[in-house]
Amino acid sequence: MSTFLGLIKEIPGISVDRFDGENLTSSIFFLSHCHSDHMHGLSDTFFEYVDENKKCLYCSPISKILLESRFKFKSSCVKEIHIDTPNVIEYTIENEVKILISVTSVSAGHCPGSVMFLFERNNISVLYTGDFRINPTDFPKLKTLHYCNGSKLIPKIFTKIYLDTTFLSTDFPVFPTRQESIFKMYEVIRDWITKDPRNVVILECSATYGSEFLFVELSKMLNVKIHVRNDVFEDYCCIAQLSCYVTNDPNSTPIHACKRKISLSGLHCRSDVSNINILTVIPSAMKWRKKDTSIIGEWDKDKEKTFNVCYSTHSSLDELKTFIQYFEALEIYPCVMKAEQEKEIYFLLNTIKNKPNKQLTINQEYKLELPRCEVLNKVKFKSEYFSSDDDSL
Numbered sequence: 199m200s201t202f203l204g205l206i207k208e209i210p211g212i213s214v215d216r217f218d219g220e221n222l223t224s225s226i227f228f229l230s231h232c233h234s235d236h237m238h239g240l241s242d243t244f245f246e247y248v249d250e251n252k253k254c255l256y257c258s259p260i261s262k263i264l265l266e267s268r269f270k271f272k273s274s275c276v277k278e279i280h281i282d283t284p285n286v287i288e289y290t291i292e293n294e295v296k297i298l299i300s301v302t303s304v305s306a307g308h309c310p311g312s313v314m315f316l317f318e319r320n321n322i323s324v325l326y327t328g329d330f331r332i333n334p335t336d337f338p339k340l341k342t343l344h345y346c347n348g349s350k351l352i353p354k355i356f357t358k359i360y361l362d363t364t365f366l367s368t369d370f371p372v373f374p375t376r377q378e379s380i381f382k383m384y385e386v387i388r389d390w391i392t393k394d395p396r397n398v399v400i401l402e403c404s405a406t407y408g409s410e411f412l413f414v415e416l417s418k419m420l421n422v423k424i425h426v427r428n429d430v431f432e433d434y435c436c437i438a439q440l441s442c443y444v445t446n447d448p449n450s451t452p453i454h455a456c457k458r459k460i461s462l463s464g465l466h467c468r469s470d471v472s473n474i475n476i477l478t479v480i481p482s483a484m485k486w487r488k489k490d491t492s493i494i495g496e497w498d499k500d501k502e503k504t505f506n507v508c509y510s511t512h513s514s515l516d517e518l519k520t521f522i523q524y525f526e527a528l529e530i531y532p533c534v535m536k537a538e539q540e541k542e543i544y545f546l547l548n549t550i551k552n553k554p555n556k557q558l559t560i561n562q563e564y565k566l567e568l569p570r571c572e573v574l575n576k577v578k579f580k581s582e583y584f585s586s587d588d589d590s591l
């Protein structure tokens with residue numbers, strides 16, 4: 199859950215992923231993806247305010263579609279920005295001061311339409327990751343985040359990274375790749391639905407949105423569509439990459455991701471299915487806190503016919519380490535931090551940056567956001583955490 203308050207300190211007049219309170223004084227707004235913890239303050243009234251004050255919000259084309267299904271606004275209030283294409287934006291802040299910035303969006307691999315933002319102004323460059331999970335082997339594919347020197351790609355050095363620190367914790371050192379998790383689910387589901395034609399599977403996903411990559415891949419592998427709720431189906435129908443893998447007809451498929459509340463038991467969209475024919479599959483990262491994630495999935499010890507799979511749309515600790523070692527930053531701001539996590543997050547950021555490595559040269563100060571934290575050493579890193587698969591969506 200994002201705890202970031204919206205204002206990017208280094209660049210005046212912009213707000214990202216928060217649209218209430220002080221953020222309303224901003225001239226330009228950015229939305230990284232359509233998850234509710236990144237949408238505080240968005241409402242029909244907010245868009246009226248944006249329109250009346252000739253302000254605007256930038257997001258990916260898919261996020262714009264999802265916003266259109268939830269809010270009323272004039273199309274001119276929400277501008278699409280496309281991946282890896284720099285946008286030069288000029289706006290004014292108080293006292294009519296003109297500001298010129300360049301903004302480029304970068305794939306975040308978290309959910310459909312999710313992006314990171316690279317903001318550049320004069321010699322300041324700020325990377326806001328939003329929620330993200332990019333396989334480290336794909337880092338060199340993030341063109342916007344590299345300089346090109348002949349045939350060599352050199353990772354950029356940022357003034358500051360606003361980082362998704364959801365799993366920056368020793369409780370979540372390693373996650374299986376999404377491909378590995380999906381394959382595990384596929385095997386269990388395939389075995390169950392081929393055993394008896396009456397058998398069905400409930401996919402118990404914790405949030406309404408965010409499991410779309412999973413739906414698409416499972417649907418392709420099993421050659422059946424996934425049943426989702428009507429409201430979700432309407433949203434997915436607007437997204438070409440998703441629409442052919444989901445259905446709103448409960449009788450047409452044995453795979454159901456249609457549950458409104460996880461606490462409710464049974465399959466509510468079908469009265470013809472008895473409980474003995476239901477298998478529940480739970481993809482989750484939180485449930486795997488301090489557990490051995492190398493096993494990828496296991497049967498639940500307490501609940502009958504329930505299979506838990508480790509599945510994450512946020513980076514693990516090792517993936518985050520690799521990211522902030524690969525891309526240098528003078529400062530890192532943790533965007534997900536409950537009070538009780540604060541100590542550990544700063545300790546880990548310290549440790550990562552201070553990690554002894556012969557190839558590292560310490561040449562500049564690396565500092566964290568809070569003044570009470572000790573000043574750290576900025577170092578150049580070589581990745582030690584590359585793995586080998588493609589998690590992109």
Ligand SMILES: [Zn+2]
Binds near residue numbers: 231233308
């Ligand atoms: Zn999210």
Ligand SMILES: [Zn+2]
Binds near residue numbers: 456
């Ligand atoms: Zn259903």
